[in-house]
Amino acid sequence: MLAYILRRIAQSILVLLIVMLVTFTLPYFQVHGILAPAYQILGVHATPKNVAHWAAQNGMNHPYIVRFWNYVTQVFFHFNLGRSYKQNNSVWGIIKLYVPRTIWLALSALILTIFIAIPLGIFQASKRNTVFDYSATGSAFVLYAMPSFLLCMLVLDAFSFHWPHLPSSPPGGVAPWAMFTNPVGFILPVACLTMLSVAGLSRFMRGTVLEVLVQDYVRTAKAKGCTSRRTLFRHAFRNALGPIITILGLSIPALLGGALIIESVFNYGGLGIQTVTAATNLDIPTVLGITLLVAILTLAGNLMADIALGLVNPRIRIEGAGR
């Protein structure tokens, strides 16, 4: 198991290096070259001398290879993601302010998703082709086909303005514990994010459980006299757990992407809003830093899913140890 985990970690670091290489190289393809942000920051009337000075200040007067080497060593050995062009702060400082807020949003939605999507999938599979199954599938289809911001706006309009009970925005302060001051404010954004990810996952959950329900061991369990509930939870659910864990690990990018839209709609300052602002201002270091962080979160999610898979499924554990 340990060898398996170590191999997966090494793989993740390699993937991370590729992410860094790609995201670091992309700004060189800007329409006005790597110095395009200079004109954005200094204004259109910047003289070549100003631009050269700005480039020297931001370490851009080195060749590409040297810059990339510095970037990688700084990130890996000093946890230094560079300095924002636009905000008077280091990128890590910006991330430190906003990442707990995004993680809080995404994590609450992920936990709720697990508690809703899995029972829903099992229930749909065991009651397949009934009115309930059709209506659940149908609503997931529609929810999935809806632009996520449209759903959020409709929910916001309904529950915050027409039945004015719920606050339309979570607490806004960036102090570390400010987000816990008014938990009611999180109901709408978390509910929206959960709905979106349940819509994305429920069909898969149903498919997975259905696939397990036609297996021979389920038939055997029924034949030896298991009650249908015991068959479902004792035999079917435990075997469906593997694919479900994998899919939850893989759903992290979708969850973080959804969080970006949710943050914009509910005006909740997090990484998403920061990304959009930084991108429109050509604040390249901030965009790169946040992209890298999101990639790390995704890879960590996949890694944890793989480890959890090894824990619930002895076959993988043994196979991994064998190698």
Added chain:
Amino acid sequence: MTDATVSPEFAVNAMVVDDSPLKFELDPGVAAAASGGPTGSDVGDEQVVTMWKQRLRIFSHNKLALASVGYLVLMTAACFLVPLIHPTNQTNQAATFGTVWNAAPSWHHWLGTDSSGYDELGRIFYGGEYSLILGFLAGFITIVVGTIYGMISGFFGGITDTIMMRIIDAFLSIPYIFLLITLIAIFNRSTVFLICIIGFTLWWPNARIIRGDALLIRQLEYSQAATSMGGGKLHIIRRHVFPNSISNIVTVATFSVADAILFLSALGFLGLGIQTPQTDWGTMLQLGTSQIQNGFWWEIFPLATVFILVVVSINYIGDAMRDAFEVRLIER
């Protein structure tokens, strides 16, 4: 809205569930490859026609899928033809000063006017042109690039495959919307660039699915038979691997189109979509929902219905095609 579209990353797992080697045994390529000779390929061609006919028959038994195709064709035709028959002003802001802004539906403006005074019904068709063209072209790019990449990776295997797959892992670990925003910040925002950028962002999972197919087919008997008869790698990809994974490619392409339309709408919401006075459905919905509290329902719900139905029908067509291509379900 099946496994392949839930979020394209999931598709890898979906593939494992869906693909049975049986599928390929029934394929005409097998017969052609096995018999080898020129007559063999003639027989093969004849069977191709009947196989596609068979698939078409299964597809047409699905009434909801036919309705989806009908709706999609109707909507596309309307977007491109109605503005020709009944032109409305959609680009000239100066000319809208004569009209009432946010006017409720009336005999003159069937769905009212929007916050800039443009006729809402005409604008749905006008924005639809951009959304549909962008969606279909971006979907096309994802599938062409994904197929080529996946075929090369899966067929050559070994170190090539490992490197190519790690690159895909890297891109899949960045959520699409973050990658899209980064790309849009870096490149400019013209319509052509938007198509390329959305295509570039969404092709990675497709490449992975098709690579899985290629990997599987490469190991099947008929591919090995072709190799033993001296078939070159390119020949085998072209004559055996590609024809036998075409069903998967078409299905994946369908879901990509729906995803591309959805991502374009998300960009429209963030203000990074098509720039005024041109518009697309996402930008229009953003404009409509931004004043949702004023009760201008005509700026939201008609378009939302049209939009959701378009995406639902594209996804449903993809589902139905997968059913039709699933050879296990075909009774012989």
